[in-house]
Every structure is written in structure tokens, then in C-alpha cells.
Amino acid sequence: MAQIDSIARKQAAAEPAFRAPPHNIEAEQALLGAILVNNEAFYRVSDFLEPKHFFEPIHQRIFELVAGLVRAGKIATPVTLKTFLPTDFDIAGLSVNQYLARLAAEATTIINAEDYGRTIYDLSVRRDLITIGEDMVNLAYDAPVDSTPASHIEDAERRLYEIAETGRYDSGFQRFAQALTTAVDMAAHAYQRDGGLSGLATGLTDLDTRMGGLQPSDLIILAGRPGMGKTALATNVAYNVARAWIGEVRADGHMATVNGGIVGFFSLEMSAEQLATRIIAEQTGIPSNKIRRGAIEESDFEKIKDVSIELQNLPFYVDETGGLSIGQLAARARRLKRQRGLDLLVVDYLQLLQGSSQRASEGRVHEITEITTRLKALAKELNIPILALSQLSRQVEGRDDKRPQLSDLRESGSIEQDADVVLFVFREEYYHQMRKPTEANREKFAEWLAEGERVEGKAEVIIGKQRHGPTGTVDLQFDAAVTRFANLDSAHQPSF
Numbered sequence: 001m002a003q004i005d006s007i008a009r010k011q012a013a014a015e016p017a018f019r020a021p022p023h024n025i026e027a028e029q030a031l032l033g034a035i036l037v038n039n040e041a042f043y044r045v046s047d048f049l050e051p052k053h054f055f056e057p058i059h060q061r062i063f064e065l066v067a068g069l070v071r072a073g074k075i076a077t078p079v080t081l082k083t084f085l086p087t088d089f090d091i092a093g094l095s096v097n098q099y100l101a102r103l104a105a106e107a108t109t110i111i112n113a114e115d116y117g118r119t120i121y122d123l124s125v126r127r128d129l130i131t132i133g134e135d136m137v138n139l140a141y142d143a144p145v146d147s148t149p150a151s152h153i154e155d156a157e158r159r160l161y162e163i164a165e166t167g168r169y170d171s172g173f174q175r176f177a178q179a180l181t182t183a184v185d186m187a188a189h190a191y192q193r194d195g196g197l198s199g200l201a202t203g204l205t206d207l208d209t210r211m212g213g214l215q216p217s218d219l220i221i222l223a224g225r226p227g228m229g230k231t232a233l234a235t236n237v238a239y240n241v242a243r244a245w246i247g248e249v250r251a252d253g254h255m256a257t258v259n260g261g262i263v264g265f266f267s268l269e270m271s272a273e274q275l276a277t278r279i280i281a282e283q284t285g286i287p288s289n290k291i292r293r294g295a296i297e298e299s300d301f302e303k304i305k306d307v308s309i310e311l312q313n314l315p316f317y318v319d320e321t322g323g324l325s326i327g328q329l330a331a332r333a334r335r336l337k338r339q340r341g342l343d344l345l346v347v348d349y350l351q352l353l354q355g356s357s358q359r360a361s362e363g364r365v366h367e368i369t370e371i372t373t374r375l376k377a378l379a380k381e382l383n384i385p386i387l388a389l390s391q392l393s394r395q396v397e398g399r400d401d402k403r404p405q406l407s408d409l410r411e412s413g414s415i416e417q418d419a420d421v422v423l424f425v426f427r428e429e430y431y432h433q434m435r436k437p438t439e440a441n442r443e444k445f446a447e448w449l450a451e452g453e454r455v456e457g458k459a460e461v462i463i464g465k466q467r468h469g470p471t472g473t474v475d476l477q478f479d480a481a482v483t484r485f486a487n488l489d490s491a492h493q494p495s496f
Contacts, residue, residue, distance in 0.1 A: 022126045023055035024119060031116040032059060033107030035066055036077055036100065041110045042070050045117030053124035058091060062100075078104055125163060132159050154331040200261050200344055200385060203240025205487050206474045207461055211421065214241075214344060214385035215468070219376040221350070221415055223390040223404065224425035229459065230389050231270070231348055232278070232483035233425055237387065238263045238346050239279055242316040245343075261343025262315040264336050266329060268352040272320040276311070282484040283307045315340070325354045326371045330378050337382050345382075347375070349389035350415070369414035376418045390415060392424075402431055406464050422465040427478060429456055459485060 034041040051064040065084050069076040078100035089096045108116060136156050143152070199213025214220060214237075224230040244260030267275050281288035284303040290296055291304065317336060321328075329347070336342050347353070355367035372388075379386040392408045404424040409415045416422065459478035463471045477486045 021055070021130060022123045024123055025056055025059075027116045027119045028054050028056060028059045029103055029106065030108040031113060031120065032062055032066070033103040033105070034110055034113045034116070035063075036081070036104045037107045038110050039066075039070050039076055041113035042066060042076075044110070044114045049117045049121055053121050055123070055127070058089070058099075061085070062103075128163055129160075132156060132163075150328065154327050157331045157334060158327075200241050201244060202237045203244070204237070204461075204474075204476060204485065206476070210463060210472060210474055211466065211469055214387065215420070216383045216385060217380045218385045218420040218467075219372070219379050219418055220385055220387045220421040220423065221390050221409070221419040222387055222423045222425065223392050223409055225392050225402075225404070227430050228425040228427055229478060229480075229483060229485070230425045232282075232478075233461070233485050234346050234348055234387060234389055235265075235275065235278055235483075236282060236485045238265055238316065238344065239282070239314075241344050242314040243310075245315050247315075247341075255341060257341070257343050262341040263317065263344045263346065264333060264342050265316065265318045265346045265348070266324065266332075267318055267320045267348050268322055268324060269348055270320070272318045275318060275320075278483055279311065280304055280307050281482045283310075285479075285482055285484075287481045288483070322352070323354060324352075326374045329353065330374060333378060333382065337384075342382060343384055345379075345384060345386045347386065347388040349391065350375075351391050365414070372414045372418040376420075402426070403460070403462060404464070416465065419465060420467045421463070424460075424462040424464055426460045426462060427458070428460075429458065429478075429480075458488070 031041070031045070046067065049063075051060040051067070054060045054063055062081065062085075065081055066076040069080060074080065078097070081100055082096045085096045087096065089099070091099055094102065136152065139147070139152055140149075143149075197208055197213035199211070199215040199218075201208050201213050202211075222230050222234060241261045242263045245257065245262060246259040247255045248258045249255055265275070270278075277288050277291055280286075281291060284300070284307050286296060286300050286303065290300075296304070317340065319332060324332075333342065333345055350368070350371065353371050355370040375386055375388055390409060392404050395408060403426050406416050406422060409422070457477055457479065459476045461474045461476060463469075463474070465471065475488045477488050478484070479486070
């Protein structure tokens with residue numbers, strides 16, 4: 001018997017002691033008492049504090065009742081509250097009337113109400129962190145058959161990011177002087193940026209003039225038929241943004257972007273090496289097929305080396321993982337934002353992303369709807385522009401005028417609805433080459449040559465939709481050999 005008792009004592013000693021979740025009952029009582037004495041105290045915490053943030057269930061119920069009464073224009077006091085609480089209520093031997101009277105008697109002053117509210121909120125966040133940690137441990141031990149470690153990580157990251165980004169104390173009304181300061185700061189930042197833009201400069205002057213740059217929280221769809229150069233335009237823009245990046249260390253120690261931006265590029269179709277070769281070709285003027293074959297001179301190699309050294313120092317991050325789900329993409333974007341910073345996200349391209357298994361079973365249209373909706377939500381969450389490339393349907397090829405329209409977007413309903421800006425890339429030169437007549441028909445061949453001179457090296461970016469600006473067409477130069485877009489020579493630029 002003594003041996004059994006000894007074993008039991010050893011097991012009890014080995015078991016971790018019970019730890020109560022972080023809480024402060026006294027702070028909750030002091031805040032509730034202050035509100036019951038003076039209902040104005042409620043407005044000092046109502047912007048960020050909710051019933052769920054209280055640890056004690058009866059305090060949750062009291063705060064919920066107080067909130068309902070105050071917002072209805074009624075007075076919340078121990079007398080008015082007691083009718084809404086159960087008559088058999090008992091805590092530490094006190095009845096409803098006694099407990100509410102005790103809260104009012106031991107109330108803190110209204111001046112301290114906000115500090116107590118913050119304490120209650122912070123302890124609630126710590127309890128949420130404990131819950132997430134416990135859920136991770138339990139799920140890792142008893143994972144469902146159809147669950148993967150990657151999905152667990154994504155879910156934990158999402159929940160942690162939600163906690164980090166919510167519950168700020170500085171919400172609600174502010175003095176107009178503060179709003180003026182914010183507006184002036186935005187103007188100052190725009191003045192410091194390339195082109196004096198409120199958004200990120202693409203490096204293409206005429207496009208920036210029409211759009212004001214790439215705006216934070218915008219979902220921008222860049223669409224085109226194969227061969228139009230949409231990936232080339234996206235890489236051009238991404239490179240220009242990253243190359244213009246200038247950072248500044250702020251007083252709190254974090255690095256803030258002053259000009260340009262830190263770029264994340266999801267290359268779902270091309271490998272990172274292919275993307276790098278494209279950018280090197282764009283910047284050196286050496287065709288990528290020559291670079292791959294090694295058909296270059298020594299001077300060309302020096303150019304490639306110089307550009308490569310510059311690229312190594314750019315804040316340009318590439319993820320070449322194919323078959324990503326929208327959940328995985330969002331998790332990786334959040335991680336990049338947290339670890340390195342992120343000012344522009346490029347997704348090449350939309351139709352290569354996967355939605356959740358539930359949406360996939362409902363059909364491709366529902367899956368694309370989920371993808372575009374979550375991309376828009378991610379842009380708002382991270383407060384950055386997201387440039388997502390999209391394919392166009394084949395119905396473009398059946399028209400005489402092959403300039404794309406909004407209805408040409410694949411699964412166009414959701415894409416058109418969720419996008420803030422829709423851009424189409426169109427090159428008449430591409431279709432002109434396909435219409436080449438035989439040289440035997442001299443008249444038609446001469447007309448074809450004349451038309452070729454007009455469209456050669458020209459491209460159009462059609463702004464099909466823009467929430468905060470005009471639609472229209474921007475003409476650009478395009479060098480097909482090195483897949484590079486540039487501002488159109490002013491001599492050929494039509495007036496707007």
C-alpha cells in the first residue's frame with residue numbers, strides 16, 4: 001500500500017500544476033463599477049472592448065446589458081440592471097443587488113476607465129494566444145486523416161495575424177486637425193515618390209498619370225490573350241517598383257518605405273530562373289533566347305554581370321511554387337509582410353491558383369469567385385496593391401476588332417466584381433503577323449507592310465475598369481525581342 005502511495009505521489013509531482021488563464025477580476029470589477037456610477041465611462045472603452053473580452057461570465061453579461069442600455073439612451077445603474085439578471089444569481093455568497101451595489105461602491109474613477117479597459121483587452125488577447133497554442137498542440141496529436149501539417153500552419157498563421165491586426169485603441173472619432181496632418185503627410189509622401197503619385201509608380205509615366213500609381217488595398221487585374229505580353233508587363237512593373245525602393249528606419253525601429261516598394265512575386269507558371277532571365281533580358285537589351293544559348297559576346301556578359309549584381313540587392317522576392325491554394329498564398333504573403341515587409345504583390349496568374357476543396361467541388365466559377373474575393377480581402381488586410389494576371393476567353397479571336405472587353409474575362413462575373421482596376425494588354429502587331437498575305441499579291445502585301453510599320457513596336461494598355469479614375473487606353477512601346485515595355489516616344493504619343 002505504501003508503495004502505491006509513493007507511485008501516486010511521484011505521478012502527481014510529475015504532472016504540471018494547473019495554471020489559470022491570465023485574467024484580472026479586480027480590473028473587471030473596477031471598470032464595471034465606474035460605468036455603473038458614471039455611464040460616460042462606457043464610451044471610453046466601447047470602441048475596442050466587447051463582452052467576450054471579460055474573463056468572468058457574469059461580467060460579460062453585465063457589460064453586455066450595460067452596452068444595450070447605454071446605446072438605447074437609457075441609464076445603466078444597479079437598479080436598472082438587476083431586473084435583467086437571474087434572481088437566483090449568487091457569487092461569493094452575494095445576491096444580484098448586493099453584487100451590483102458592491103461594484104458601484106468600489107468603482108474606480110472615470111479617468112482610469114480606459115486604462116482598465118486596455119488591461120482587460122490585453123489579458124483577453126493573451127488567452128486567445130493560449131487557445132491557439134492549445135489548438136495547435138491538440139490538432140498535431142489528433143490530426144484528421146484529410147488534414148496536412150501545411151494546412152495547420154496556414155490556419156495558425158491566419159489566426160495569429162487576425163489577433164495582431166485587430167483591437168487597436170486608436171479607433172473612433174479624431175480631431176479634424178489629425179485628419180489634416182494625415183492628409184499633409186500623404187501629400188508629402190506623394191511628393192517624395194517618383195512622379196508625385198499617391199500610389200506606387202509603375203515606371204510607365206502615361207499609365208501612372210491615368211491611375212495615380214498602384215493604390216494600397218486595390219486588387220488590380222491584368223488580363224490578355226497568350227502572346228500579348230501580360231507577364232512581361234507585370235515583371236516590368238515589379239522590377240521598376242523594387243528598383244525605386246528607398247527605406248527609412250523610423251523611431252520605433254521598423255523600416256518604412258519612402259519610395260518604390262518591396263515586391264513579392266508568385267510565379268505559378270514560370271520558374272524563378274526563367275523570370276530572372278526575362279528581367280536580365282529586359283534590362284540589358286539582350287534577347288533571352290541568346291542568353292539561354294550562350295550566344296553572347298564578352299561585352300554582353302559584362303552587361304549581364306552588372307545587372308545581376310544590381311538584381312541581387314533589390315527587395316524582390318520570388319515564390320515559384322506551382323499549384324498553390326489561395327490559403328497558402330495568403331499565408332506566405334502575410335509571412336513576407338511580417339518578416340521582410342511587402343508593398344506590392346504580383347500573382348502570375350489567377351487561373352493557376354486553387355480554391356478550397358469545397359469550392360472546387362462546386363465548379364470552377366465558384367472556385368474563381370472564392371479566389372478573387374480572398375485576394376481582394378488580402379489586399380485590404382495587408383494594405384497593399386495586388387496585381388493579379390488573368391487569361392481571357394477565346395471569344396476574343398472570333399471578333400474583327402480583337403481588343404478585349406470586360407466580358408472576355410474568364411469567369412468574368414467574380415473577377416470584374418471584385419477588381420478595383422481591370423487592365424487589358426493588347427498588341428495589334430501580334431495579330432498583324434498572323435494576317436501576312438502571299439508576296440504574289442503585291443497590292444495586299446504592300447498594304448500589309450505599310451500597316452506593319454504603323455503597329456510595329458506598339459502596345460496598348462486598356463483600362464477597362466477603375467473605381468477611382470477614368471477608363472481609356474494608354475499607348476506604350478514594346479520590344480518583343482527582350483519583352484520590355486516602355487513609355488511611348490513623345491513624337492508618337494497621341495493627345496488625351
